Amino acid sequence: MVENIDLKKIEKNILKTAHQHGAFDMLIGFIVAGMSFGPFFRETLPSPYKYFLWPLILVIIAEVCLITIIKYVIQPRTGIAKPGASIKSMRKKLFIVIIIQVTIQLIFIILLITGSGSGIKVTGIMFILIIGLFIIPIFGIIGYLMKYPRLYLIGLLIWLAIFINELLYDYIDYTVRWLLSYGIIGSVIFLMGLVLFIRFLKKYPLPKEERA
Amino acid sequence: MAKKKAESEDIIQPLSDIDKIIHEPSRLMIMSVLYVVESADFVFLRNQTGLTDGNLSSHLNRLESVGYVEVEKKFKGKKPQTILKLSKEGREAFEIYREKMEQVLTGLSEK
Numbered sequence: 001m002v003e004n005i006d007l008k009k010i011e012k013n014i015l016k017t018a019h020q021h022g023a024f025d026m027l028i029g030f031i032v033a034g035m036s037f038g039p040f041f042r043e044t045l046p047s048p049y050k051y052f053l054w055p056l057i058l059v060i061i062a063e064v065c066l067i068t069i070i071k072y073v074i075q076p077r078t079g080i081a082k083p084g085a086s087i088k089s090m091r092k093k094l095f096i097v098i099i100i101q102v103t104i105q106l107i108f109i110i111l112l113i114t115g116s117g118s119g120i121k122v123t124g125i126m127f128i129l130i131i132g133l134f135i136i137p138i139f140g141i142i143g144y145l146m147k148y149p150r151l152y153l154i155g156l157l158i159w160l161a162i163f164i165n166e167l168l169y170d171y172i173d174y175t176v177r178w179l180l181s182y183g184i185i186g187s188v189i190f191l192m193g194l195v196l197f198i199r200f201l202k203k204y205p206l207p208k209e210e211r212a
Numbered sequence: 213m214a215k216k217k218a219e220s221e222d223i224i225q226p227l228s229d230i231d232k233i234i235h236e237p238s239r240l241m242i243m244s245v246l247y248v249v250e251s252a253d254f255v256f257l258r259n260q261t262g263l264t265d266g267n268l269s270s271h272l273n274r275l276e277s278v279g280y281v282e283v284e285k286k287f288k289g290k291k292p293q294t295i296l297k298l299s300k301e302g303r304e305a306f307e308i309y310r311e312k313m314e315q316v317l318t319g320l321s322e323k
Contacts, residue, residue, distance in 0.1 A: 011248045014260065079256025081249040207255055 011086060015147040017078055022196025023069045027062040028154055029193055032161060033186025034058040039175040077204035094145045101138050128166050132159045154189055161185035230316075233278050234309045238263055239271050243298065243306050246281065251297035272296065280305055 034054075041054040083091065139155025142148070165181035172180070234243055241261045246252060252260075258268050275281040280302030284295040298306065 007244065007248055010244050014245075014248065017259070076255075078259055079253045081252035081256045084248045084250055086248070204259070
């Protein structure tokens with residue numbers, strides 16, 4: 001009997017239940033697909049806000065939706081658990097990774113606002129490689145820590161969207177180009193999440209009153 | 213002959229004082245899940261263990277009666293919510309149980 005009690009496996013299973021519902025995938029897909037409308041805002045907003053205001057709005061909408069879905073749809077079905085010591089330590093590591101990611105993004109934004117980065121020109125295949133080196137490991141680390149292997153694929157798909165966008169740079173108008181790259185890839189990620197979410201709703205119907 | 217008997221007794225002896233409350237498969241599942249989390253509600257535990265409501269309730273009652281599990285009943289809005297956590301004794305008992313079982317199984321696989 002005891003050879004079957006692998007506490008690491010139980011922990012892994014608990015972590016998996018935290019994202020098996022597909023809501024995270026849907027919201028990442030929503031943000032990526034929403035990015036495809038960025039060029040329309042770029043024409044109306046002043047610089048440098050035109051670069052980050054729309055992504056910021058998308059992230060805020062996604063966060064509000066995620067919190068609402070988790071609270072009113074997911075938690076009543078899966079129940080609630082307070083994490084134990086090792087899950088807490090995993091969260092600390094995750095927090096550090098996210099802090100590093102946010103710091104790098106902030107540096108980019110500051111460079112944009114102050115105009116200090118205007119002298120740096122990274123284009124074409126170099127741009128795609130640098131972005132890939134940044135995005136894929138971040139998603140990989142988060143996916144590994146959260147036992148969330150779909151994040152590897154999501155990181156790769158986001159990088160693919162940037163790749164397609166760069167590939168079509170000289171051939172298609174930028175509003176259509178963003179729709180073709182971020183729009184399609186974002187929709188794929190969203191649909192992937194939607195399928196998981198429907199499966200989750202079928203697997204976990206709302207429970208009747210508890211008896212304990 | 214006597215030496216061999218003593219050896220086998222060394223391996224099997226811990227089995228006689230194994231905690232029978234925890235040793236029952238369903239309760240072992242409950243204890244294992246509660247061991248890796250700080251606390252969990254009834255729905256979470258039911259999903260993780262795959263037990264029916266009635267089954268889970270009766271095993272929780274048993275674990276609560278020996279002081280291994282602490283049960284807190286409250287309301288979340290209008291819905292009742294049962295929060296469960298391992299007590300200090302429950303945590304210690306589970307650790308002792310794991311040690312003993314490991315000891316027995318290691319002994320058996322080596323002989």
